Amino acid sequence: MSDERPEPGTVRPGGRTAKTREAVLRAAGDALAEDGFDRLDLAEIARRAGVGKTTVYRRWGTVPGLVADLLNEMAADSLPRTETGSLLGDLTAQARLVQSTLSDPRQGPLFKALITAASCDPQTADALHRFYDTRTEEWAPCVTAAIERGEIPAGTSPTELIRAVSAPLYYRLLITGDPIDGAAADRAAQAAVTAAKAGAFA
Amino acid sequence: MSDERPEPGTVRPGGRTAKTREAVLRAAGDALAEDGFDRLDLAEIARRAGVGKTTVYRRWGTVPGLVADLLNEMAADSLPRTETGSLLGDLTAQARLVQSTLSDPRQGPLFKALITAASCDPQTADALHRFYDTRTEEWAPCVTAAIERGEIPAGTSPTELIRAVSAPLYYRLLITGDPIDGAAADRAAQAAVTAAKAGAFA
Numbered sequence: 001m002s003d004e005r006p007e008p009g010t011v012r013p014g015g016r017t018a019k020t021r022e023a024v025l026r027a028a029g030d031a032l033a034e035d036g037f038d039r040l041d042l043a044e045i046a047r048r049a050g051v052g053k054t055t056v057y058r059r060w061g062t063v064p065g066l067v068a069d070l071l072n073e074m075a076a077d078s079l080p081r082t083e084t085g086s087l088l089g090d091l092t093a094q095a096r097l098v099q100s101t102l103s104d105p106r107q108g109p110l111f112k113a114l115i116t117a118a119s120c121d122p123q124t125a126d127a128l129h130r131f132y133d134t135r136t137e138e139w140a141p142c143v144t145a146a147i148e149r150g151e152i153p154a155g156t157s158p159t160e161l162i163r164a165v166s167a168p169l170y171y172r173l174l175i176t177g178d179p180i181d182g183a184a185a186d187r188a189a190q191a192a193v194t195a196a197k198a199g200a201f202a
Numbered sequence: 203m204s205d206e207r208p209e210p211g212t213v214r215p216g217g218r219t220a221k222t223r224e225a226v227l228r229a230a231g232d233a234l235a236e237d238g239f240d241r242l243d244l245a246e247i248a249r250r251a252g253v254g255k256t257t258v259y260r261r262w263g264t265v266p267g268l269v270a271d272l273l274n275e276m277a278a279d280s281l282p283r284t285e286t287g288s289l290l291g292d293l294t295a296q297a298r299l300v301q302s303t304l305s306d307p308r309q310g311p312l313f314k315a316l317i318t319a320a321s322c323d324p325q326t327a328d329a330l331h332r333f334y335d336t337r338t339e340e341w342a343p344c345v346t347a348a349i350e351r352g353e354i355p356a357g358t359s360p361t362e363l364i365r366a367v368s369a370p371l372y373y374r375l376l377i378t379g380d381p382i383d384g385a386a387a388d389r390a391a392q393a394a395v396t397a398a399k400a401g402a403f404a
Contacts, residue, residue, distance in 0.1 A: 038240060038322045112321045115376055119318045120240045129379050164393060167373035168366055174317055174376055176365065177331050191366060191397035200393040 023049040024056060025070050032067075032113035033106045037120070040113075042066065067117050068127035075134040087146035087196070091165050092189040094139050098169050099185035108180075112173060136162045146196075153202045160201040164192040225251040226258060227272050234269075234315035235308045239322070242315075244268065269319050270329035277336040289348035289398070293367050294391040296341050300368050301387035304375050310382075314375060338364045348398075355404045362403040366394040 027048035031040055040063050046056040060066040082093035101107045118128035140158035147154055152161075168188040172178045195201065229250035233242055242265050248258040262268040284295035303309045320330040342360035349356055354363075370390040374380045397403065 036322050116318050116321045119314050119376065120238050125379060128377070132377055160389070163373060163378065164370055166377075167369040170377060171365060171369035171372055174321065175330070175368075175372060176334055177327060187362070187402060191394070191402040194400040194402055195393035195396045198396045200389060200396050 020049075020051055020055060021059075021069075021073075024051055024060070024066070025073050028066050028070050029110055030106075032070075032117075033110040036109070037067075037113040037117040040067075040117075064117070064121040064123045067114065067121075067124050071114065071124070071127035071131045075131045078131075078135060078138065081139045081142055083142065083145070087142065087149075087151045088189065088193045090139075090142035090146075091161075091193055092186060094142070094162065095165050095169065095185035095189040096182065098166050099180050099182060102169055102173050103180040108173065115174065143196075152193075152196045153199045155202040156196055156199075157201050161192060161196050164195070164201065165189055222251075222253055222257060223261075223271075223275075226253055226262070226268070227275050230268050230272050231312055232308075234272075234319075235312040238311070239269075239315040239319040242269075242319075266319070266323040266325045269316065269323075269326050273316065273326070273329035273333045277333045280333075280337060280340065283341045283344055285344065285347070289344065289351075289353045290391060290395045292341075292344035292348070293363075293395055294388060296344070296364065297367050297371065297387035297391040298384065300371050301382050301384060304371055305382040310375065317376065345398075354395075354398045355401045357404040358398055358401075359403050363394060363398050366397070366403065367391055 024045060027045045028040070031045055031048060042056050042060070042063060043053050045066070046053040049056075056066070060069060079097065082090060082097075084090050084093060102111060114124075114128060118125040136159050139162045143152070143156060143158035143161050146152050147156055165188050168191075169180055169184060172180045172184060178184075226247060229247045230242070233247055233250060244258050244262070244265060245255050247268070248255040251258075258268070262271060281299065284292060284299075286292050286295060304313060316326075316330060320327040338361055341364045345354070345358060345360035345363050348354050349358055367390050370393075371382055371386060374382045374386060380386075
């Protein structure tokens with residue numbers, strides 16, 4: 001496998017460089033999910049990915065550089081919003097998506113490790129903020145559609161409302177360790193929609 | 203300074219052992235707030251506290267053991283609830299207390315480091331959960347009083363409601379990095395109380 005870093009635009013998507021990136025990011029995600037952020041090691045990730053150490057060091061340089069690239073890929077690959085025709089339906093779907101992600105045996109520990117990494121390094125924090133900005137932007141049209149349907153007051157902040165749905169589920173993941181179940185997801189959506197209808201996010 | 207670990211009950215509160223503990227926990231909190239969890243080192247904490255390394259290793263053993271003891275002390279010293287006569291008043295006071303803690307230049311980074319430490323170590327996670335259980339129990343009577351006054355439905359879960367107030371503020375600290383200001387605190391309390399009145403936490 002070549003250690004040359006190609007010029008942008010010189011390698012077709014799905015080519016050898018893309019496959020290397022995919023293997024390394026997959027290995028980084030596995031290592032984060034299994035061992036946590038504090039034991040992440042570029043040489044070990046290269047070994048897991050079946051890629052030369054030099055390739056990993058040359059392309060990503062540092063652990064924060066690699067974690068930031070993983071977050072960029074996760075943002076690019078993240079799932080589209082659900083549109084059900086009602087705000088409660090839409091935000092329940094959002095809450096259920098967050099719930100199934102955070103309670104997944106690989107994804108839950110991975111997100112915990114990514115958030116931990118972000119609190120130890122500014123470059124990772126920037127990448128984490130961009131990831132969540134992307135997710136918020138994806139779901140924001142559900143809020144603007146609800147405003148247009150007259151379900152919630154004009155001037156409701158899509159960002160505040162979308163984040164109010166996610167916050168109780170992340171609180172379980174990071175603070176209390178309580179199970180992140182469907183009931184918790186439905187309650188998070190119901191509470192946020194009720195508050196939004198009363199103008200709490202306007 | 204003695205390296206003997208005294209039998210329980212043989213040293214009066216405020217004695218030499220208590221002073222050593224206070225100095226070491228203060229130094230551990232300072233180190234966590236300044237440098238983060240990933241650079242915590244028992245020898246450096248002993249130096250900051252002006253205490254022999256052997257004392258620190260013998261009494262606390264490991265970084266997770268020391269961080270757990272710091273969380274125990276924080277739980278024992280944590281502030282009493284505010285009672286204003288209305289649920290919105292009480293939970294706005296709770297939100298403002300969380301907000302002033304998380305936006306404080308020492309306390310904010312300290313809490314971030316403690317939560318990070320908990321996601322890397324099960325002993326620290328247990329101590330973190332006990333700390334937040336203590337805080338939730340302290341504020342729960344505000345919810346039961348509101349049920350007795352008829353402000354919110356009987357069967358409202360104090361735990362769910364108290365945590366719903368805190369969650370959006372911790373989401374800012376750990377996920378988005380947005381400022382944790384008074385407006386965010388007031389909105390968190392208002393949204394949680396509105397949802398509670400509609401039965402979202404029953």
